[in-house]
Amino acid sequence: MAFDFEKDLKVTKTNIPGLLVFDLPVHGDNRGWFKENWQRAKMTALGLPDFGPVQNNISYNATKGVTRGIHAEPWDKYISIAAGEIFGAWVDLRPGESFGQVYTTRLDPSRAIYVPRGVGNSFQALQDGTVYTYLVNAHWSLEQKKTYTFVNLADPDLHIEWPIPLEQSERSEADLHHPMLKDAKPMDPKRTLVTGCNGQLGHAVRDYVEQHGLDGFEFVDSDTFNIADPSVYENYDWDLYGTIINAAAFTAVDKAETPEGRKTAWRTNVEGVVNLSRVATRHGITLIHISSDYVFDGTAEQHREDEGFAPLGVYGQTKAAADAIISTVPRHYIIRSSWIVGDGKNFVTRMLGLAEQAAETHKQTAQAPSDQTGRLTFVADLVKGMFHLLDHNCEYGTYNLTGAGRVASWYDIAAKIFEMEGVDTKYIDANSVDTYATQTGGSRRPHHCALDLAKIRETGFEPADWEKLLDQYVAKRKQNQD
Structure with missing residues (x-):
């Protein structure tokens, strides 16, 4: 020998x-x-x-x-x-x-x-x-x-x-x-599948991919890829994929409390996640999933990643169940966020519209809770953080990611938007999330929604200040309208 x-x-x-x-x-x-x-x-x-x-x-x-x-x-x-x-x-x-x-x-x-x-x-x-x-x-x-x-x-x-x-x-x-x-032709990267591509997160991922010239991304929505349907997974050679970004979710918090909404929420947010997790585990795929502050009861003023689940409503229950399932996938990133603002209708666009009405009618037009606090998360910044975790091969696990800056109530944010538009804040009624839930039969909501950002900062990513992003968001909307 x-x-x-x-x-x-x-x-x-x-x-x-x-x-x-x-x-x-x-x-x-x-x-x-x-x-x-x-x-x-x-x-x-x-x-x-x-x-x-x-x-x-x-x-x-x-x-x-x-x-x-x-x-x-x-x-x-x-x-x-x-x-x-x-x-x-x-x-x-x-x-x-x-x-x-x-x-x-x-x-x-x-x-x-x-x-x-x-x-x-x-x-x-x-x-x-x-x-x-x-x-x-x-x-x-x-x-x-x-x-x-x-x-x-x-x-x-x-x-x-x-x-x-x-x-x-x-x-x-x-x-x-x-x-x-x-x-010689360089080896193509493994493919990335983005589910829920027609939502605000899916749109933001597509924008990031196009802006950075990234290859190998495939975008699907519920009409072509219902994550809760096991049969759709049979049409893919999953060994060709390296990453799944799950932007599909049922997010209608109050509707989730209704008999039909409850079923839909569990089917999409939990059964769908089971299917994605099974595929990711079996084929060594990195699974990225967006979680919510609603997995907590809101008693802590700021929530760390390792805080125990205590959801107050069905939506929060489904998101907590999904987090528990995804945490069993060897390669996973759970990105926990809150108060997301992207393209389309959202709290900011609604307040801008109501500020315009108040300026014209000189009447009270808006309501915003003063007893629920947190920070806005602009979806483009959320996507930047997501790709930071991927590009830097950060340790798998759960990361809080919202805008940085002061913790404010929904009323505070509404008042800031009215002030930006030069409209008196007296036209905003400071209401209560507890009263709203009682009167409408909607979901109970956590009072404190702010997330501790220390862990994501330790990776080298600095979330942007939500107030600066709000200024940019409003300015851009005005430019587009002009």
Whole structure:
């Protein structure tokens, strides 16, 4: 045997981000040898991603000199040798600064390598009867194959020193004609599915994607993708997706207290989330979900992420149930927010309209609660925070995200809007959320809705002051009207 026995298990990082080489302990005697070829607990402790393999492939190479690649496939793989030895070459074909980086090494039964999605893989058998085996974390399909990308084994710009000259090697016809690096197509990112795309959050995600030129986003709404219908999930190859942004929700707080509304709220906000969570867990997808301050009873003046649930109404109950379900997904971000303002009808647009009426009629036109306090969240800032968590690979979990600044009541905000429009605040009646719920049979509401923002700030994201965003929002509406 040419390889070393009884080495310690260790990992070595390479010049290609995420490409990891493992030295494996191999135990041998007169009968042969034994090794733990892949050991999840020990290797993840050393930095191997918990990539969740679903398929094991084996390549038998009959003669020395067989050369395969360079292929980048849409999955992560863990490569090892069962017999023989290879010379391997890996080329980063992911878009970004590391595109075109090359790493080479030899592998025998005592060494293995983890290859992240989008890194081109190739090898040359150095012994007859070499057996090359690899675990992958996505099932092969024709749809997956369409996303492969390649670079030519013989590209001089790669500076790969093949032990056996390529003209003396055994290569496939396809490998002979792959493009040079300068013409190679970078690996497309995994797809992102955005549900509820016609709501204010969905619109804001679409705007962000368009403004930043992001690829691979698919937008669906309830007419084409009802998250509560299990059958719609059968039409997707989920191994092609890396992220789901769930912007679909039933948010009619008072309607949720009615017999029909209660059913709809539970079906969308809970049954739909069960379906999304099941798919995300099974396929290693990152699931992003928007939660609400209504999961709390509002007794604390500001709510931390780890506060226990105590919802006062059906809507809050469904959101709390959804949070509990999503927290079981290995890769998840629960973004808890409140008082969201985006495109379309909302509290701000309603108050602007009522201020205009008051200016014309000189009569009381508006009502706003003075006993419920919080901060506005402008949806564009919410989406910025969401992509911050994704782009910076922040720790999975729950994050509060609202506007920053002072805590104010709905009445305070209405008064500010009237003042911005030059209308006397005497035309606003300061009412009570408790009285409103009693008189209308609507949902009870928490009195204190402000969320503690320390955790999201620790990631490096600073939420914008809601009052500054309110000024910009109103100014932009006036420009559009003009």
